[in-house]
Structures are given as C-alpha cells and as structure tokens.
Amino acid sequence: MEINAFGVEEWLNKWENEAIYDIAGSSIASMTLEDILNLEPSIRNKLVETLCHKTMNYGWIEGSPEFKEEVSKLYQTVKPSQILQTNGATGANFLALYSLIEAGDHVISLYPSYQQLYDIPRSFGADVSLWHIHEKDNWLPSLNELRKLVRPNTKMICINNANNPTGTIMDQAFLEELISIADEIGAYILSDEVYQPLEDDFSIPAIVDLYDKGISTNSLSKTYSVPGVRVGWVASNNQIADHFRKYRDYTMICAGVFDDIIATHVLHHKDTVLKRNKEIVHRNLSLVNDWINKEPRVSLIPPRHVSTSFIKLDIPEDTENFCIRLLKEKGVLLVPGNRFDMPGYARLGYCTHTEILQEGLKRLSEFLKEFD
Structure with missing residues (x-):
C-alpha cells in the first residue's frame, strides 16, 4: 500500500521542538494536569486518589459508560451506545474510512482539509475527487461544483467543519443542502468536527444529528485543550456503529484507563473549559486582527472563533524556506501553506497562550521587514 507523507505532521515532527514561539498548532492553549485537577477543586483529592488506586488493566474497551454518557450530551440525537472511543479524532477518521472504503469506491473530499480525509481513501484504492475551497468565497467550497463531482456510485463525502487550515465553517443551511446532495445517491458524510466555534449565539449542528448516514468525529485535542490525553470518538447511527465495532477490534483495543478518567472529567466540566477557551479565542483573535491591520505583507480571512x-x-x-528561516532566526514556528498544497499561505495557530502569540507576531513582523 502506498500513501503520501502526512505533510503537516511531517513538518511539526521535524521542527516543533525547536520552536520558542510555537504559533503553528491548532489546539486552544493546552491545559496542564494541574489545570484539569482544579476544574472542580472540591473533588481534586478524590480524583487523585481514583487515579492512584486505578488497576492498570484494559479498562472499558469502547470507553467507560461515564465517558460515553458525557460525549452523548454533546449531540441532540445520539445515545451512548452510538459512541465509540478512539485514539483521537485521527483514530476516529481512520476507523470510519477503514471500515467503509475499499478499492474502486468513489470518495469526494474537501480540499485542502485534514490530509487523512483524502489520502487514506486513496491508499485503499478509492477514486478520490477533490472538492476545492475558494478564497473568493471566504474559503467555502461550491455546492454547484459538488453536484458536478458526485456520481451514482459515490460512497462517501468527507469534510472537516470547521475547516483546517482556514477556520471556515459550513453553517446549518449549507450542511442541509450538502445532505440533500448526498442523500440522492445514498452517500455517507464523514465530518471531522474537532474545531467547535466558540462564540455566543452561534453554533453548528453535528452531521450525525442532521443525517442518518452522517458520521461525526471529534476529540479532546482542539476545543477542549487536552491533546495529550489522545482520546477521541466517532458518533454514528446504531447500524454504522455496529459495523465499526468489528473493524475497531483490529485497530484499537482501548484507550488507557488514566486517559478515559481524565477525558471524562474534562467533558463533565466542559462548561468551565469552554468558558476559559472562549476568552482565549476572543482575546487572541482580536490581537491577530489588530496585527493584520498593521502588517502590510499579511492578509487574512478571519475564522469564526475557531482555533x-x-x-x-x-x-x-518560497513559503517553506521562509518558515524555516523564521524558525531558525526568530524562534517562531508556522506551518507553511505548501503543506496543504497552498504555497504563499501559512497556518497561524493563534490560540496558543496569549504571551506566546504576542511575542511570535512581534518577531514575525520584524522578520517580514527584510522584504521592505
């Protein structure tokens, strides 16, 4: 089986540990274990005691009942039995694709987006059509173009919503039209939903709540600030979940028992976590917009309060050469756009800790002045 190198991960694996000011990532400023334990100070000691006395066995294979209950609360129509715990959203995406896609299938994938969503189907021998996003449309793709891409045998349409790297969101009206297109041919929709918009009076429904053949993947890594726990999940209807179970046995036994406990604790206190993260996103996006207004060599279509x-x-x-020099001379890390097949751009992970963002942007501006 042949597969392309994973552009973003390859870049981060090589350069991330050299960064002093890492503004490349797409998680909201990661919490420490101390932060997590203090989400509810009154039970901190009880939680520590639970961890210390936990038997290091396999635990709950699909995720503990408490974990699945907390995840189901994130959806409108999903029951705990429809949730399968995975190794991050990466594991959830892989499980869905491994379970459903085989050689000769036709898959449509948003592009650029998370590279898994098009290169894994290709590696399985699927015929993958790319559904391009457009800068002139605020990085949204065209539904008319999608209608031209679909075939009677299209098996799956893959999206990530909000989009990585642009932060653009398909709203409910857009999703409903997308669903009508998919439903005409009986195609699944796989939606990677790790980037939740954190702004008041605006939300987007999960694809699993809108469409019977919708498959939602998510994790603790981005919106919930705990990438180190490596816990995600896939949510689908009961029939699809049962199908996934067979394939999951070949890819993952279980998450670690500590991981399940921490993940469940974070989700149980999601309101506290999201309040913290809303403040970070709002504050840091305002800083970025102010910086963009003063920086003549940089422009941005602002994301909708996603990370x-x-x-x-x-x-x-060359963008990649620029980013390497920026790192070596200023200690600032971006992801060059050619890692998304988009030279001339860069992913700016603005939801790091605010002081890191401020110094990173300052040093980036200093570096850009050499072109004046």
Whole structure:
C-alpha cells in the first residue's frame, strides 16, 4: 500500500521542538494536569486518589459508560451506545474510512482539509475527487461544483467543519443542502468536527444529528485543550456503529484507563473549559486582527472563533524556506501553506497562550521587514 507523507505532521515532527514561539498548532492553549485537577477543586483529592488506586488493566474497551454518557450530551440525537472511543479524532477518521472504503469506491473530499480525509481513501484504492475551497468565497467550497463531482456510485463525502487550515465553517443551511446532495445517491458524510466555534449565539449542528448516514468525529485535542490525553470518538447511527465495532477490534483495543478518567472529567466540566477557551479565542483573535491591520505583507480571512487560521503572505520567497528561516532566526514556528498544497499561505495557530502569540507576531513582523 502506498500513501503520501502526512505533510503537516511531517513538518511539526521535524521542527516543533525547536520552536520558542510555537504559533503553528491548532489546539486552544493546552491545559496542564494541574489545570484539569482544579476544574472542580472540591473533588481534586478524590480524583487523585481514583487515579492512584486505578488497576492498570484494559479498562472499558469502547470507553467507560461515564465517558460515553458525557460525549452523548454533546449531540441532540445520539445515545451512548452510538459512541465509540478512539485514539483521537485521527483514530476516529481512520476507523470510519477503514471500515467503509475499499478499492474502486468513489470518495469526494474537501480540499485542502485534514490530509487523512483524502489520502487514506486513496491508499485503499478509492477514486478520490477533490472538492476545492475558494478564497473568493471566504474559503467555502461550491455546492454547484459538488453536484458536478458526485456520481451514482459515490460512497462517501468527507469534510472537516470547521475547516483546517482556514477556520471556515459550513453553517446549518449549507450542511442541509450538502445532505440533500448526498442523500440522492445514498452517500455517507464523514465530518471531522474537532474545531467547535466558540462564540455566543452561534453554533453548528453535528452531521450525525442532521443525517442518518452522517458520521461525526471529534476529540479532546482542539476545543477542549487536552491533546495529550489522545482520546477521541466517532458518533454514528446504531447500524454504522455496529459495523465499526468489528473493524475497531483490529485497530484499537482501548484507550488507557488514566486517559478515559481524565477525558471524562474534562467533558463533565466542559462548561468551565469552554468558558476559559472562549476568552482565549476572543482575546487572541482580536490581537491577530489588530496585527493584520498593521502588517502590510499579511492578509487574512478571519475564522469564526475557531482555533486555526490561514494567513496570506506577500513575500518574494518560497513559503517553506521562509518558515524555516523564521524558525531558525526568530524562534517562531508556522506551518507553511505548501503543506496543504497552498504555497504563499501559512497556518497561524493563534490560540496558543496569549504571551506566546504576542511575542511570535512581534518577531514575525520584524522578520517580514527584510522584504521592505
């Protein structure tokens, strides 16, 4: 089986540990274990005692009942039995694709997006059509173009909503039209939903709540600030979940028992976590917008209060070379846009800790002045 190198992960694996000011990632400023234990100070000691006395066996294979109950609360129509715990959203996406896609199938994938969503189906021998996003449409794709891509045998349409790297969101009206297209041919929709918009009076429904053949994947890594726990999940209807169970046995036995406990604790206190993270996103996005207004060589279509953004660079240099020099000379890490097949752009993970963002943007501006 042949598969392309995973562009973003390859870049981060090589350079992330050299960064002093890492503004490349797309998680909201990660919490420490101390932060997590203090989400409810009155039970901190009880939680520590639970962890210390936990038997290090396999635990709950599909995720503990408490975990599945907390995850089901994130949806409108999903029961705990429809939730399967995975190794992050990466594991959830892989499980869905491994379970449903085989050689000769036709798959449509949003592009650019999370690379798994098009290169894994390709590696299985599927015929993958790319559904391009467009800068002129605020990085949304065209539904008319999708209608031209679908075939009678299209098996799955893959999206991530909000989009990585741009932060653009397909709203409910857009999703409902997408669903009508998919439903005409009986196609699944796989939606990676790790980037939740954190703004008041605005939300987007999960695809699993809108469409019977919708498959939602998510994790603790982005919106909930705990990528280190490596816990995600897939939510689907009962029939699809039962199908996934067979394939899951070949890819994952269970998450670690500590991981399940911490993940459940974070989700149980999601209101506290989301309040913290709303403040970070609002504050940091305001800083980025102010910086963009003063920086002549950078432009941005602002994301909708999600933790990733995609800046456009007006520089006479190869983007990846620019980003390597920026790291080596200023200690600032971005993800060059060519890692998304979009040279001339870069992913700016603005939801890091605010002081890191401020210094990173300052040093980026200093570096850009060499082109003046």
